[in-house]
Amino acid sequence: MIREIVVPKARDIIVRLPIEMIGKRVEVIAFAVDEATDADNPMTHIASEEVLAKDWITQEEDKAWQDL
Numbered sequence: 001m002i003r004e005i006v007v008p009k010a011r012d013i014i015v016r017l018p019i020e021m022i023g024k025r026v027e028v029i030a031f032a033v034d035e036a037t038d039a040d041n042p043m044t045h046i047a048s049e050e051v052l053a054k055d056w057i058t059q060e061e062d063k064a065w066q067d068l
Contacts, residue, residue, distance in 0.1 A: 053055060 015028060
């Protein structure tokens with residue numbers, strides 16, 4: 001994973017990827033950092049289902065929730 005915070009000076013941003021990412025599907029998300037950290041307006045929708053599933057779809061999680 002690559003994470004970089006930039007302050008754009010124009011509408012275009014160039015993203016340089018490591019060579020091992022060439023040819024792979026890559027998701028790029030852009031949002032204003034101050035908007036994402038606003039307690040009254042959390043941007044939880046930026047986390048994709050696929051990423052969340054890595055932590056949530058496990059046998060341990062199923063066991064933890066089985067009595068609810």
